[in-house]
Amino acid sequence: MERELLLLGLLRQSNMHGYQLNEFIEQNMSVCIDLKKPTAYALLDKMAQQGWIREFQTQSGNRPPRRTYQITEQGEQQFQRLLRENLAAHDTVRFPGDIGVAFLSELPAAEAILLLKQRRDALQTDLEAARAVPPHGGSLQLIIEHRLYHLETEIRWLDSLIDKLNRPSTESFGSSQMK
Protein backbone atom coordinates (compact mmCIF):
# COMPACT_ATOMS: atom_id res chain seq x y z
CA MET A 1 0.00 0.00 0.00
CA GLU A 2 2.98 2.39 0.01
CA ARG A 3 2.31 3.25 -3.61
CA GLU A 4 -1.23 4.30 -2.94
CA LEU A 5 -0.07 6.25 0.09
CA LEU A 6 2.51 8.08 -1.99
CA LEU A 7 0.09 9.00 -4.78
CA LEU A 8 -2.55 10.17 -2.32
CA GLY A 9 0.01 12.19 -0.43
CA LEU A 10 1.16 13.96 -3.56
CA LEU A 11 -2.37 14.61 -4.81
CA ARG A 12 -3.15 16.06 -1.42
CA GLN A 13 -0.64 18.82 -2.02
CA SER A 14 -1.99 19.68 -5.45
CA ASN A 15 -4.01 18.26 -8.30
CA MET A 16 -1.85 16.60 -10.90
CA HIS A 17 -2.05 14.45 -13.98
CA GLY A 18 -0.26 11.14 -14.43
CA TYR A 19 2.73 12.53 -16.23
CA GLN A 20 3.40 15.09 -13.52
CA LEU A 21 3.16 12.47 -10.80
CA ASN A 22 5.51 10.13 -12.62
CA GLU A 23 8.04 12.87 -13.16
CA PHE A 24 7.95 14.03 -9.60
CA ILE A 25 8.39 10.52 -8.26
CA GLU A 26 11.24 9.75 -10.61
CA GLN A 27 13.08 12.94 -9.78
CA ASN A 28 12.48 13.15 -6.07
CA MET A 29 11.45 9.81 -4.67
CA SER A 30 13.70 7.42 -6.56
CA VAL A 31 15.75 6.94 -3.38
CA CYS A 32 12.93 5.15 -1.66
CA ILE A 33 10.54 3.86 -4.29
CA ASP A 34 10.61 2.56 -7.80
CA LEU A 35 7.24 3.19 -9.38
CA LYS A 36 7.01 2.73 -13.14
CA LYS A 37 4.70 4.70 -15.37
CA PRO A 38 2.29 1.91 -16.31
CA THR A 39 1.98 0.97 -12.65
CA ALA A 40 1.17 4.55 -11.70
CA TYR A 41 -1.46 4.91 -14.41
CA ALA A 42 -3.05 1.61 -13.42
CA LEU A 43 -3.06 2.64 -9.77
CA LEU A 44 -4.67 5.98 -10.57
CA ASP A 45 -7.40 4.15 -12.49
CA LYS A 46 -7.99 1.79 -9.60
CA MET A 47 -8.11 4.56 -7.05
CA ALA A 48 -10.52 6.55 -9.19
CA GLN A 49 -12.82 3.53 -9.36
CA GLN A 50 -12.65 3.17 -5.61
CA GLY A 51 -13.57 6.80 -5.21
CA TRP A 52 -10.35 7.82 -3.52
CA ILE A 53 -9.63 10.34 -6.25
CA ARG A 54 -11.68 11.94 -8.99
CA GLU A 55 -10.56 12.67 -12.49
CA PHE A 56 -11.34 15.58 -14.75
CA GLN A 57 -10.14 16.76 -18.13
CA THR A 58 -7.96 19.83 -18.30
CA GLN A 59 -7.04 21.69 -21.42
CA SER A 60 -4.01 23.95 -21.63
CA GLY A 61 -3.58 25.88 -24.83
CA ASN A 62 -4.30 23.72 -27.83
CA ARG A 63 -2.72 20.63 -26.28
CA PRO A 64 -4.74 17.47 -26.06
CA PRO A 65 -6.76 17.25 -22.87
CA ARG A 66 -5.05 15.69 -19.86
CA ARG A 67 -6.54 13.65 -17.06
CA THR A 68 -5.99 15.56 -13.90
CA TYR A 69 -6.68 13.94 -10.56
CA GLN A 70 -7.96 15.39 -7.35
CA ILE A 71 -8.16 13.67 -4.00
CA THR A 72 -11.66 13.11 -2.60
CA GLU A 73 -12.92 13.24 0.95
CA GLN A 74 -12.81 9.45 0.98
CA GLY A 75 -9.28 9.51 -0.39
CA GLU A 76 -8.22 11.85 2.37
CA GLN A 77 -9.53 9.38 4.92
CA GLN A 78 -7.62 6.59 3.23
CA PHE A 79 -4.49 8.70 3.29
CA GLN A 80 -4.86 9.24 7.00
CA ARG A 81 -5.39 5.55 7.58
CA LEU A 82 -2.56 4.37 5.31
CA LEU A 83 -0.14 6.89 6.76
CA ARG A 84 -0.74 5.70 10.32
CA GLU A 85 -0.55 2.08 9.26
CA ASN A 86 2.72 2.67 7.45
CA LEU A 87 4.32 4.60 10.29
CA ALA A 88 3.36 2.15 13.00
CA ALA A 89 4.55 -0.97 11.20
CA HIS A 90 7.94 -2.34 10.40
CA ASP A 91 8.40 -4.53 7.32
CA THR A 92 10.96 -7.26 7.54
CA VAL A 93 13.76 -6.76 5.09
CA ARG A 94 15.25 -9.73 3.26
CA PHE A 95 18.74 -9.73 1.85
CA PRO A 96 19.04 -11.91 -1.25
CA GLY A 97 22.79 -11.63 -0.84
CA ASP A 98 22.59 -13.74 2.30
CA ILE A 99 21.94 -16.88 0.27
CA GLY A 100 25.40 -16.65 -1.22
CA VAL A 101 26.84 -16.11 2.24
CA ALA A 102 25.19 -19.34 3.35
CA PHE A 103 27.39 -21.18 0.86
CA LEU A 104 30.53 -19.19 1.46
CA SER A 105 32.37 -22.19 2.81
CA GLU A 106 32.03 -23.92 -0.55
CA LEU A 107 34.61 -21.60 -2.04
CA PRO A 108 38.33 -21.33 -1.36
CA ALA A 109 38.76 -18.58 1.23
CA ALA A 110 40.87 -16.47 -1.11
CA GLU A 111 38.20 -16.35 -3.77
CA ALA A 112 35.45 -15.74 -1.24
CA ILE A 113 37.33 -12.72 0.03
CA LEU A 114 37.84 -11.40 -3.48
CA LEU A 115 34.15 -11.66 -4.29
CA LEU A 116 33.08 -10.02 -1.05
CA LYS A 117 35.46 -7.19 -1.74
CA GLN A 118 33.69 -6.69 -5.04
CA ARG A 119 30.43 -6.50 -3.15
CA ARG A 120 32.00 -4.01 -0.82
CA ASP A 121 33.03 -1.83 -3.76
CA ALA A 122 29.49 -1.85 -5.09
CA LEU A 123 28.22 -0.80 -1.69
CA GLN A 124 30.82 1.92 -1.40
CA THR A 125 29.79 3.33 -4.77
CA ASP A 126 26.18 3.43 -3.63
CA LEU A 127 27.17 5.10 -0.41
CA GLU A 128 29.11 7.81 -2.18
CA ALA A 129 26.21 8.42 -4.52
CA ALA A 130 23.92 8.80 -1.52
CA ARG A 131 26.37 11.20 0.12
CA ALA A 132 26.56 13.28 -3.02
CA VAL A 133 22.82 13.96 -3.13
CA PRO A 134 22.36 17.67 -2.44
CA PRO A 135 20.53 18.24 0.85
CA HIS A 136 16.78 18.20 0.33
CA GLY A 137 14.40 20.15 2.43
CA GLY A 138 11.93 18.50 4.71
CA SER A 139 11.29 14.83 5.15
CA LEU A 140 13.25 13.73 2.11
CA GLN A 141 16.38 14.52 4.04
CA LEU A 142 15.34 11.98 6.66
CA ILE A 143 15.06 9.28 4.07
CA ILE A 144 18.48 10.01 2.66
CA GLU A 145 19.90 9.81 6.15
CA HIS A 146 18.17 6.48 6.61
CA ARG A 147 19.87 5.25 3.47
CA LEU A 148 23.26 6.42 4.69
CA TYR A 149 22.74 4.74 8.04
CA HIS A 150 21.84 1.51 6.34
CA LEU A 151 24.64 1.49 3.78
CA GLU A 152 27.26 2.27 6.39
CA THR A 153 26.06 -0.64 8.48
CA GLU A 154 26.18 -2.98 5.53
CA ILE A 155 29.77 -2.02 4.87
CA ARG A 156 30.74 -2.52 8.50
CA TRP A 157 29.14 -5.95 8.51
CA LEU A 158 30.85 -6.93 5.28
CA ASP A 159 34.17 -5.78 6.68
CA SER A 160 33.71 -7.88 9.76
CA LEU A 161 32.87 -10.84 7.54
CA ILE A 162 35.94 -10.36 5.36
CA ASP A 163 37.97 -10.06 8.52
CA LYS A 164 36.67 -13.35 9.79
CA LEU A 165 37.68 -15.04 6.55
CA ASN A 166 41.14 -13.54 6.73
CA ARG A 167 42.00 -15.16 10.03
CA PRO A 168 40.33 -18.54 10.23
CA SER A 169 42.19 -19.10 13.49
CA THR A 170 39.27 -19.91 15.74
CA GLU A 171 38.09 -22.97 13.90
CA SER A 172 37.08 -21.99 10.41
CA PHE A 173 33.40 -22.61 9.99
CA GLY A 174 33.65 -25.62 7.75
CA SER A 175 31.18 -27.39 5.59
CA SER A 176 30.40 -29.03 8.93
CA GLN A 177 26.66 -28.58 9.02
CA MET A 178 24.02 -26.04 8.21
CA LYS A 179 21.44 -27.74 10.36
Next chain:
Amino acid sequence: MERELLLLGLLRQSNMHGYQLNEFIEQNMSVCIDLKKPTAYALLDKMAQQGWIREFQTQSGNRPPRRTYQITEQGEQQFQRLLRENLAAHDTVRFPGDIGVAFLSELPAAEAILLLKQRRDALQTDLEAARAVPPHGGSLQLIIEHRLYHLETEIRWLDSLIDKLNRPSTESFGSSQMK
Protein backbone atom coordinates in the same frame (compact mmCIF):
# COMPACT_ATOMS: atom_id res chain seq x y z
CA MET B 1 18.23 -16.19 -8.88
CA GLU B 2 18.76 -16.67 -5.13
CA ARG B 3 16.09 -19.31 -5.05
CA GLU B 4 17.76 -21.40 -7.70
CA LEU B 5 21.08 -20.92 -5.94
CA LEU B 6 19.61 -22.12 -2.68
CA LEU B 7 18.00 -25.22 -4.16
CA LEU B 8 21.13 -26.14 -6.06
CA GLY B 9 23.26 -25.61 -2.98
CA LEU B 10 21.08 -27.91 -0.91
CA LEU B 11 20.89 -30.60 -3.58
CA ARG B 12 24.66 -30.43 -3.81
CA GLN B 13 24.90 -31.66 -0.24
CA SER B 14 22.52 -34.55 -0.77
CA ASN B 15 19.73 -35.74 -3.02
CA MET B 16 16.33 -34.72 -1.75
CA HIS B 17 12.71 -34.64 -2.74
CA GLY B 18 10.54 -31.54 -2.74
CA TYR B 19 9.04 -32.08 0.65
CA GLN B 20 12.43 -32.44 2.29
CA LEU B 21 13.71 -29.29 0.63
CA ASN B 22 10.67 -27.31 1.68
CA GLU B 23 10.94 -28.50 5.23
CA PHE B 24 14.62 -27.73 5.48
CA ILE B 25 14.16 -24.25 4.08
CA GLU B 26 11.25 -23.49 6.36
CA GLN B 27 13.06 -24.67 9.44
CA ASN B 28 16.54 -23.37 8.78
CA MET B 29 16.47 -20.64 6.17
CA SER B 30 13.35 -18.70 7.11
CA VAL B 31 15.57 -15.93 8.46
CA CYS B 32 16.77 -15.04 5.01
CA ILE B 33 14.32 -16.39 2.48
CA ASP B 34 10.64 -17.01 2.16
CA LEU B 35 10.11 -19.76 -0.39
CA LYS B 36 6.65 -21.28 -0.57
CA LYS B 37 5.97 -24.86 -1.48
CA PRO B 38 4.35 -24.30 -4.87
CA THR B 39 7.20 -22.01 -5.82
CA ALA B 40 9.76 -24.62 -4.87
CA TYR B 41 8.00 -27.36 -6.80
CA ALA B 42 7.70 -25.14 -9.85
CA LEU B 43 11.36 -24.20 -9.60
CA LEU B 44 12.42 -27.84 -9.36
CA ASP B 45 10.40 -28.59 -12.50
CA LYS B 46 12.00 -25.70 -14.35
CA MET B 47 15.49 -26.66 -13.29
CA ALA B 48 14.92 -30.27 -14.29
CA GLN B 49 13.83 -29.11 -17.74
CA GLN B 50 16.94 -26.99 -18.03
CA GLY B 51 19.05 -29.97 -17.12
CA TRP B 52 20.44 -28.48 -13.92
CA ILE B 53 19.01 -31.33 -11.89
CA ARG B 54 17.68 -34.77 -12.72
CA GLU B 55 14.74 -36.47 -11.16
CA PHE B 56 14.15 -40.09 -10.26
CA GLN B 57 11.53 -42.02 -8.40
CA THR B 58 12.32 -43.44 -5.00
CA GLN B 59 10.23 -45.88 -3.05
CA SER B 60 10.48 -46.30 0.71
CA GLY B 61 8.40 -49.05 2.23
CA ASN B 62 4.96 -49.17 0.75
CA ARG B 63 4.69 -45.40 0.55
CA PRO B 64 3.87 -43.80 -2.75
CA PRO B 65 6.96 -43.08 -4.86
CA ARG B 66 8.62 -39.72 -4.36
CA ARG B 67 10.44 -37.53 -6.86
CA THR B 68 13.96 -37.25 -5.66
CA TYR B 69 16.30 -34.75 -7.28
CA GLN B 70 20.00 -34.93 -7.93
CA ILE B 71 22.21 -32.13 -9.16
CA THR B 72 23.81 -32.64 -12.59
CA GLU B 73 27.21 -31.61 -13.88
CA GLN B 74 25.53 -28.69 -15.61
CA GLY B 75 23.74 -27.78 -12.40
CA GLU B 76 27.01 -27.76 -10.54
CA GLN B 77 28.39 -25.30 -13.05
CA GLN B 78 25.32 -23.11 -12.60
CA PHE B 79 25.76 -23.27 -8.85
CA GLN B 80 29.34 -22.09 -9.17
CA ARG B 81 28.28 -19.24 -11.45
CA LEU B 82 25.28 -18.17 -9.38
CA LEU B 83 27.25 -18.27 -6.15
CA ARG B 84 29.94 -15.97 -7.50
CA GLU B 85 27.36 -13.65 -9.00
CA ASN B 86 25.46 -13.48 -5.71
CA LEU B 87 28.53 -12.87 -3.58
CA ALA B 88 29.98 -10.15 -5.78
CA ALA B 89 26.80 -8.11 -6.11
CA HIS B 90 24.89 -5.92 -3.75
CA ASP B 91 21.14 -5.53 -4.18
CA THR B 92 19.64 -2.21 -3.24
CA VAL B 93 17.22 -2.48 -0.38
CA ARG B 94 14.03 -0.43 -0.35
CA PHE B 95 12.19 0.46 2.81
CA PRO B 96 8.46 0.75 2.25
CA GLY B 97 8.28 2.42 5.64
CA ASP B 98 10.10 5.43 4.25
CA ILE B 99 7.03 6.55 2.34
CA GLY B 100 5.23 7.21 5.58
CA VAL B 101 8.26 9.10 6.86
CA ALA B 102 8.06 11.33 3.80
CA PHE B 103 4.66 12.52 5.04
CA LEU B 104 5.54 12.69 8.70
CA SER B 105 5.04 16.43 8.80
CA GLU B 106 1.38 16.00 7.89
CA LEU B 107 0.69 14.64 11.36
CA PRO B 108 0.74 16.44 14.71
CA ALA B 109 4.15 15.78 16.23
CA ALA B 110 2.70 14.02 19.25
CA GLU B 111 0.90 11.47 17.14
CA ALA B 112 3.85 10.98 14.83
CA ILE B 113 6.01 10.15 17.83
CA LEU B 114 3.43 7.71 19.14
CA LEU B 115 3.26 5.85 15.84
CA LEU B 116 7.02 5.70 15.46
CA LYS B 117 7.28 4.29 18.95
CA GLN B 118 4.92 1.53 17.86
CA ARG B 119 7.22 0.85 14.95
CA ARG B 120 10.12 0.78 17.36
CA ASP B 121 8.34 -1.81 19.49
CA ALA B 122 7.78 -4.03 16.47
CA LEU B 123 11.46 -3.75 15.62
CA GLN B 124 12.47 -4.50 19.18
CA THR B 125 10.33 -7.63 19.18
CA ASP B 126 11.99 -8.79 15.97
CA LEU B 127 15.39 -8.07 17.41
CA GLU B 128 14.73 -10.08 20.52
CA ALA B 129 13.44 -12.97 18.45
CA ALA B 130 16.64 -12.86 16.41
CA ARG B 131 18.73 -12.79 19.58
CA ALA B 132 16.86 -15.77 20.97
CA VAL B 133 17.72 -18.01 18.01
CA PRO B 134 20.08 -20.69 19.35
CA PRO B 135 23.53 -20.38 17.78
CA HIS B 136 23.72 -22.27 14.52
CA GLY B 137 26.84 -23.83 13.21
CA GLY B 138 28.53 -22.61 10.09
CA SER B 139 27.37 -19.91 7.76
CA LEU B 140 23.87 -19.65 9.16
CA GLN B 141 25.38 -17.91 12.15
CA LEU B 142 26.73 -15.22 9.84
CA ILE B 143 23.28 -14.52 8.49
CA ILE B 144 21.79 -14.21 11.93
CA GLU B 145 24.53 -11.77 12.83
CA HIS B 146 23.74 -9.80 9.70
CA ARG B 147 20.13 -9.60 10.81
CA LEU B 148 21.15 -8.40 14.27
CA TYR B 149 23.42 -5.77 12.77
CA HIS B 150 20.63 -4.53 10.58
CA LEU B 151 17.89 -4.47 13.20
CA GLU B 152 20.07 -2.66 15.68
CA THR B 153 20.80 0.01 13.11
CA GLU B 154 17.15 0.42 12.29
CA ILE B 155 16.37 0.99 15.94
CA ARG B 156 19.16 3.54 16.30
CA TRP B 157 17.91 5.41 13.27
CA LEU B 158 14.35 5.39 14.54
CA ASP B 159 15.52 6.67 17.90
CA SER B 160 17.35 9.53 16.28
CA LEU B 161 14.23 10.33 14.29
CA ILE B 162 11.99 10.28 17.36
CA ASP B 163 14.54 12.48 19.08
CA LYS B 164 14.39 15.01 16.28
CA LEU B 165 10.63 15.19 16.59
CA ASN B 166 10.84 15.67 20.33
CA ARG B 167 12.86 18.84 20.11
CA PRO B 168 11.77 20.82 17.08
CA SER B 169 14.05 23.61 18.28
CA THR B 170 16.18 23.96 15.16
CA GLU B 171 13.36 24.85 12.82
CA SER B 172 10.97 21.94 12.61
CA PHE B 173 10.94 20.64 9.08
CA GLY B 174 7.55 21.95 8.10
CA SER B 175 5.28 21.17 5.24
CA SER B 176 7.60 23.68 3.56
CA GLN B 177 8.50 21.75 0.48
CA MET B 178 9.39 18.27 -0.64
CA LYS B 179 10.84 19.47 -3.88
Next chain:
DNA sequence: TTTTCCATGTAACTCGTTACATGATTTC
Protein backbone atom coordinates in the same frame (compact mmCIF):
# COMPACT_ATOMS: atom_id res chain seq x y z
C1' DT C 1 -11.49 -43.70 13.59
C1' DT C 2 -10.38 -39.28 13.22
C1' DT C 3 -6.64 -36.37 13.13
C1' DT C 4 -2.09 -35.33 11.84
C1' DC C 5 1.73 -35.80 8.93
C1' DC C 6 3.81 -37.07 4.45
C1' DA C 7 3.89 -35.74 -0.41
C1' DT C 8 2.72 -33.50 -4.71
C1' DG C 9 0.77 -30.62 -7.15
C1' DT C 10 -2.92 -27.25 -9.96
C1' DA C 11 -5.61 -23.06 -10.80
C1' DA C 12 -6.61 -18.58 -10.14
C1' DC C 13 -4.95 -14.41 -8.92
C1' DT C 14 -2.01 -10.24 -7.72
C1' DC C 15 1.40 -7.30 -8.53
C1' DG C 16 4.55 -5.26 -11.16
C1' DT C 17 7.66 -4.92 -15.25
C1' DT C 18 9.08 -4.47 -20.25
C1' DA C 19 8.14 -3.50 -24.63
C1' DC C 20 5.31 -1.44 -27.63
C1' DA C 21 1.76 1.95 -29.78
C1' DT C 22 0.12 6.43 -30.51
C1' DG C 23 -0.07 11.10 -31.43
C1' DA C 24 0.49 15.93 -30.64
C1' DT C 25 3.74 19.83 -29.61
C1' DT C 26 7.73 22.28 -28.93
C1' DT C 27 12.57 22.99 -30.00
C1' DC C 28 16.60 22.78 -32.98
Next chain:
DNA sequence: GAAATCATGTAACGAGTTACATGGAAAA
Protein backbone atom coordinates in the same frame (compact mmCIF):
# COMPACT_ATOMS: atom_id res chain seq x y z
C1' DG D 1 11.90 18.69 -41.12
C1' DA D 2 13.91 15.97 -37.40
C1' DA D 3 14.37 15.20 -32.71
C1' DA D 4 13.02 15.62 -28.09
C1' DT D 5 9.47 15.93 -24.84
C1' DC D 6 4.64 15.84 -23.38
C1' DA D 7 0.97 12.55 -22.44
C1' DT D 8 -1.53 8.22 -22.06
C1' DG D 9 -1.98 4.02 -22.31
C1' DT D 10 -2.17 -1.52 -23.80
C1' DA D 11 -0.56 -6.26 -24.17
C1' DA D 12 2.25 -9.79 -22.93
C1' DC D 13 4.73 -11.68 -19.64
C1' DG D 14 7.01 -13.22 -15.20
C1' DA D 15 7.36 -14.17 -10.52
C1' DG D 16 5.31 -15.49 -6.66
C1' DT D 17 1.27 -16.20 -3.53
C1' DT D 18 -3.13 -18.24 -1.78
C1' DA D 19 -6.42 -21.47 -1.81
C1' DC D 20 -7.65 -25.73 -3.08
C1' DA D 21 -7.38 -30.89 -4.43
C1' DT D 22 -5.74 -35.35 -3.64
C1' DG D 23 -4.46 -39.44 -1.40
C1' DG D 24 -1.79 -42.62 1.47
C1' DA D 25 0.34 -43.58 6.17
C1' DA D 26 1.00 -43.14 10.92
C1' DA D 27 -0.50 -41.88 15.40
C1' DA D 28 -4.04 -40.69 18.87
